[in-house]
Amino acid sequence: MAAMDTDLELSLDNYEFPDARLRRRIQDPDRTPLVLIACGSFSPITFLHLRMFEMAADYARFNTQFEVVGAYFSCVGDAYKKTGLVKAEHRVNMCNLAVQQSSWISVDPWEALHQEYLETAKVLDHFNKEINEVIGGIETPNGKKKAHIALLAGADLIQTMSTPGVWAAKDIDYILRNFGAFIVERTGTDIDEALSALQSWKDNIWVIQQLVQNDISSTKIRLFRRRDMSIRYLVPELVVQYIEEHNLYDEDGVANISKESGRADRMPGESGGVTSSQDGKRPSNAGSSRSIE
Numbered sequence: 001m002a003a004m005d006t007d008l009e010l011s012l013d014n015y016e017f018p019d020a021r022l023r024r025r026i027q028d029p030d031r032t033p034l035v036l037i038a039c040g041s042f043s044p045i046t047f048l049h050l051r052m053f054e055m056a057a058d059y060a061r062f063n064t065q066f067e068v069v070g071a072y073f074s075c076v077g078d079a080y081k082k083t084g085l086v087k088a089e090h091r092v093n094m095c096n097l098a099v100q101q102s103s104w105i106s107v108d109p110w111e112a113l114h115q116e117y118l119e120t121a122k123v124l125d126h127f128n129k130e131i132n133e134v135i136g137g138i139e140t141p142n143g144k145k146k147a148h149i150a151l152l153a154g155a156d157l158i159q160t161m162s163t164p165g166v167w168a169a170k171d172i173d174y175i176l177r178n179f180g181a182f183i184v185e186r187t188g189t190d191i192d193e194a195l196s197a198l199q200s201w202k203d204n205i206w207v208i209q210q211l212v213q214n215d216i217s218s219t220k221i222r223l224f225r226r227r228d229m230s231i232r233y234l235v236p237e238l239v240v241q242y243i244e245e246h247n248l249y250d251e252d253g254v255a256n257i258s259k260e261s262g263r264a265d266r267m268p269g270e271s272g273g274v275t276s277s278q279d280g281k282r283p284s285n286a287g288s289s290r291s292i293e
């Protein structure tokens with residue numbers, strides 16, 4: 001099956017920077033090549049995570065002097081202690097499956113391969129080194145130019161930069177001064193409030209409106225799995241299959257109980273139909289706020 005194809009024994013020893021989808025040349029010498037890096041848990045990756053790159057590319061094309069030449073998912077490693085985090089190997093595999101249809105979005109396993117937690121500043125440094133030092137930048141009609149590496153994140157992540165104790169002040173300064181951030185607005189986060197403490201770096205922060213609001217979160221996918229509800233069409237089909245094959249996110253036993261009540265008759269990832277919403281298993285707040293775990 002396709003899901004098994006990704007189960008390669010990756011390690012830092014045989015790691016190679018994934019550059020196959022990185023565009024090596026830009027046409028317009030007046031533009032600056034841009035590489036977007038989405039850092040996060042991706043447990044699991046959702047369609048919104050993929051969509052963030054498309055929104056950012058449109059935003060950059062219409063509102064900035066950047067030309068997007070690359071895009072990367074970087075999953076946090078196992079040392080990042082967060083509720084609902086499955087093993088990094090699974091999260092990287094799911095991301096790889098999710099980008100199979102994309103011509104320009106890649107997954108870099110480098111961060112996830114580390115046993116220790118890596119701060120985002122170090123992750124962005126890694127991309128800068130690989131793209132601007134090892135590869136030597138991006139070709140333009142007037143010679144090579146360094147690519148601008150930028151963080152791509154949701155508004156909730158940028159809001160944590162104002163939460164005491166989450167980020168070191170020097171890391172915030174380092175990231176926003178040297179790389180900057182493309183921020184996708186997110187339901188439940190007041191973007192003005194999130195940015196109020198970051199005004200010193202406002203020229204390096206680009207806010208992207210979600211023209212089609214999508215309030216999905218990995219938390220909701222995990223919750224739906226535990227409640228034996230369908231996750232199909234919320235995450236890519238290959239990711240649905242991978243989750244089913246590896247029994248991910250159903251560890252609290254609810255799914256097992258549901259199996260006895262007929263789940264085995266259904267296709268993987270499919271809903272049990274209306275019965276599951278009438279038998280008391282449906283979360284009362286499914287589809288509303290993020291704080292459902």
Ligand SMILES: Nc1ncnc2c1ncn2[C@@H]1O[C@H](COP(=O)(O)OP(=O)(O)OP(=O)(O)O)[C@@H](O)[C@H]1O
Binds near residue numbers: 038042155185216
């Ligand atoms: N619906 C969304 N709208 C805007 N940004 C989002 C959305 N979902 C995820 N993101 C952003 O994607 C990045 C990676 O997110 P992460 O892996 O934490 O997903 P999540 O859905 O927020 O996960 P969890 O529910 O486990 O906290 C973060 O920058 C986050 O802000």
Ligand SMILES: NC(=O)c1ccc[n+]([C@@H]2O[C@H](COP(=O)(O)O)[C@@H](O)[C@H]2O)c1
Binds near residue numbers: 039120121157171
């Ligand atoms: N000090 C730091 O560098 C720091 C602090 C908080 C979150 N982060 C990053 O932000 C992302 C947050 O992801 P989640 O929203 O999945 O928790 C992760 O990539 C994490 O490494 C970095």
